[in-house]
Amino acid sequence: MSGITLRIWLLEFYALALALIRMPGGVHTDEAKYLLSIPYPHPPILRSLFAMLREMPLQEFFIRFLIASALVQAVWLLVDIGYVLSHRRRIVLVLSWLLSSALVLQAGTVMMVSLTALFGLVCAWLALRPQPIRQTSAPLLACLWLFALFSVYQSVLYLPLLIGILRAAQTSYRRMLLFLALPLLLLAMYTLINPLILASMVNVSSQDAVLELGVRLSNVLWISLVAGSGIVTLAGIVGIALSKRIDFIATLFLLSGFIALTSQDYYAILLTPVLCAGVMLLLGKRKISGELFIPLHILSTAVFIFMAFPRTPITPARMTMRYLAEQNIQGFVLIDGPFGHEWQYESIGHSIRRFTQTLSSSIEASAAAIVCTKHTCEEDVSEDWMRMEGAPVEVWIKR
Known part of the structure; x- marks a missing residue:
């Protein structure tokens, strides 16, 4: 050589x-x-x-x-x-x-x-x-x-x-x-x-x-x-x-x-x-x-x-989408709060959509999870959802 x-x-x-x-x-x-x-x-x-x-x-x-x-x-x-x-x-x-x-x-x-x-x-x-x-x-x-x-x-x-x-x-x-x-x-x-x-x-x-x-x-x-x-x-x-x-x-x-x-x-x-x-x-x-x-x-x-050098080792988007995959959660994901294009890129296997109060009940019913990127979403979600413990960010799934 x-x-x-x-x-x-x-x-x-x-x-x-x-x-x-x-x-x-x-x-x-x-x-x-x-x-x-x-x-x-x-x-x-x-x-x-x-x-x-x-x-x-x-x-x-x-x-x-x-x-x-x-x-x-x-x-x-x-x-x-x-x-x-x-x-x-x-x-x-x-x-x-x-x-x-x-x-x-x-x-x-x-x-x-x-x-x-x-x-x-x-x-x-x-x-x-x-x-x-x-x-x-x-x-x-x-x-x-x-x-x-x-x-x-x-x-x-x-x-x-x-x-x-x-x-x-x-x-x-x-x-x-x-x-x-x-x-x-x-x-x-x-x-x-x-x-x-x-x-x-x-x-x-x-x-x-x-x-x-x-x-x-x-x-x-x-x-x-x-x-x-x-x-x-x-x-x-x-x-x-x-x-x-x-x-x-x-x-x-x-x-x-x-x-x-x-x-x-x-x-x-x-x-x-x-x-x-x-x-x-x-x-x-x-x-x-x-x-x-x-x-x-x-x-x-x-x-x-x-x-x-950036001190944050991993983005919330990657951590959350990996967590959903590990929990075998399938289907599209609603995101309540501000989010960037990194969520769109990391959501392989999941479609994402913004969660709003005016969202139709049929769309909300067909969602697999709600991801909260703001301080808390407890007042936004209905009683049909329960919060998952141990998630990297606030995540709600169907009861």
Whole structure:
């Protein structure tokens, strides 16, 4: 077995571990949207591909492993641009990606943001290669841009890198406008004719609108630290600043502005490709000591993973549906209270429906169970139901 083949297999085992540590927790609401291809909040390409595997055994594990594998194997892009560095400095560059706390936390999740980061790393790789892309390759880049946009809206945040790549290739302004603006126009048209997407955007923006400036800034700081485990964050920002590369500076500001507007921890991985590019730029100036960087990076990653890894081991939806299966309860389930798409995904073998006071008696009579996701449902259910003891949440079955 050659050295490269062995490294590929070791990376696959690492990706497998990243996928497996996320499996016990179950599917969360956003993950369920993509696995079920719910028509919001993102365009259709990737979520439709995921949904095509709905009937596949172990669909959840397969997609988790697929995403983790793609992110981990993407390190070869950094190896390619790092060939000009010494062996130890290449190790620093590789570990800045593989051991970033954002990648460890996000690689095993079924989240579109992880694949957006992969697109960002491809853009950073193209921007840092010594030779610019050929003019004949510009249409292929435009196709990649179109694919990325119609998979995840956040792909637009890497637009400055694409502009820099095409400018380095001496692409005419007319062709740049065609390659970059036309996909954006098509995406805008798609968004306008899909009201669910617009409603989702308005809902998300309204949730974060109440955040004060100080809270937003502290969120940006925290998410930036998670993106590069602190050490890569600092080194990456310094490297970008010293390089004076407008494309990377603009992308960094664009990403930071977006995170300030929508402060979700899982957006940290969007910054990671740009920060790793900054590390590469800093390594090119021989400003990093590998002997000090590597142990500090490993230590800081362990600290941030401990601080940021979800503490809830398993979702209520998975626990409850497993409990119903163990009790051999068949038929459709009524849910009293708020619930997300994870209940829909986990309810294999059960149809679910919202419980309301106006529900017809025939529908209630044919239900197998009532699951309560609010404080209590004792006042809502009739005397025909009895509460089950030992259930993970409040569950009622027929007497």
